[in-house]
Amino acid sequence: MAEVVTGEAVVLEVPCARFPSRLLALAIDLAIQLTMIVVLLTVTGLAAAHHGMDDAAVAAITITVIVLTIVGYPVIWETATRGRSPGKLALGLRVVSDDGGPERFRQALVRGLATVVDFWLVPFIGVPALVCSLLSARGKRLGDVFAGTFVIQQRLPGRRAAAAGPPVTPPELAAWAASLELSGLDDQTAAMARRYLSRLPELAPAARAGLGERIAAAVRAQTGPPPPPGTPAPAYLGAVLAERHRRERARLTAPATAGPGATAAPPPGTVPAWAPPAGSTPAPAAPPPVPVPPVPVLPVPVPPAASRWAAPEPSPPPAAAWMAAAREGEGSQPVPYAQPDEQGQPAGAAGAPAAGTGFVPPQ
Numbered sequence: 001m002a003e004v005v006t007g008e009a010v011v012l013e014v015p016c017a018r019f020p021s022r023l024l025a026l027a028i029d030l031a032i033q034l035t036m037i038v039v040l041l042t043v044t045g046l047a048a049a050h051h052g053m054d055d056a057a058v059a060a061i062t063i064t065v066i067v068l069t070i071v072g073y074p075v076i077w078e079t080a081t082r083g084r085s086p087g088k089l090a091l092g093l094r095v096v097s098d099d100g101g102p103e104r105f106r107q108a109l110v111r112g113l114a115t116v117v118d119f120w121l122v123p124f125i126g127v128p129a130l131v132c133s134l135l136s137a138r139g140k141r142l143g144d145v146f147a148g149t150f151v152i153q154q155r156l157p158g159r160r161a162a163a164a165g166p167p168v169t170p171p172e173l174a175a176w177a178a179s180l181e182l183s184g185l186d187d188q189t190a191a192m193a194r195r196y197l198s199r200l201p202e203l204a205p206a207a208r209a210g211l212g213e214r215i216a217a218a219v220r221a222q223t224g225p226p227p228p229p230g231t232p233a234p235a236y237l238g239a240v241l242a243e244r245h246r247r248e249r250a251r252l253t254a255p256a257t258a259g260p261g262a263t264a265a266p267p268p269g270t271v272p273a274w275a276p277p278a279g280s281t282p283a284p285a286a287p288p289p290v291p292v293p294p295v296p297v298l299p300v301p302v303p304p305a306a307s308r309w310a311a312p313e314p315s316p317p318p319a320a321a322w323m324a325a326a327r328e329g330e331g332s333q334p335v336p337y338a339q340p341d342e343q344g345q346p347a348g349a350a351g352a353p354a355a356g357t358g359f360v361p362p363q
Helices: 019-051 055-080 086-091 105-118 127-135 142-147 157-163 171-178 187-198 205-220 233-257 305-309 318-332
Strands: 002-005 011-014 093-097 149-153
Touching: 019 055, 019 086, 019 093, 019 127, 055 105, 086 093, 093 105, 105 127, 105 142, 127 142, 142 149, 171 233, 187 205, 187 233, 205 233
Parallel strands: none
Antiparallel strands: 002 011, 093 149
């Protein structure tokens, strides 16, 4: 383990790569490089024989292929993958800066150029790298010393997945966590606490206590009630995150298990908001409702069906009513009988109107 001071003045404990793992990763990279050199030199020889190139051109191409393979292979891979060549990627190794940051292109180039002295110098093949790594506390070779880098052992995928899982509430804080008010806890503070818990094994004891107390103070300012006295910061943060995760999961799964409008049951040990405080006198029960006698309903008279559905008598037209009134007037003043005149029409006497007509001729 090596202590690394990051740019935020946080001390981290990172596992340095062991010499056997680095040697095996180097063997994988060297095998790939030698295969590339053989293939490229074979293609170069066939092309030179086909086009009839002279020996100077063939020698220049050969030197260029060897240099680009030896120096360019690690530089390109470590720059593109932030410190991981195929061999290091296979064994879970990574090249980082002395402050724990990712490797940069300048550092990858220095390490690539120093590889010629560390491993490819004919009189001392690998001896300088072996001696320097044994004398260094972080296992640095000459390229690491010149570039300001070292190789670390990355966390295995299984351990990373286990650390990324949801936190668990300690049993002694279960009842307190159920009464937490988490509406004021924002996502940024929760993510900061989650990162702190995931990197807890890598922190030095002093940094673990100081950083944990600062994050716990930020979480306490946004939640309530405060934890029981003497609760460590990691346990407090784990209980808060576990309760937040449980409530979020219950909120998301509630519509699938309950009908619309249904409310989820409160967690065990919680006190409802409407409950009276402990030791207070309960409110008296409401009196039972007074029964109200029913109001009698009087029957509404309904005409018989025959009268309801019978058609109304038609009213006489205006002309017929006028003629009936005229006949009544004639009955009150009798007119003497008159013989018919020469035209065959009955005539009244002395200018009286004709019987049955009610018409008075003009004088």
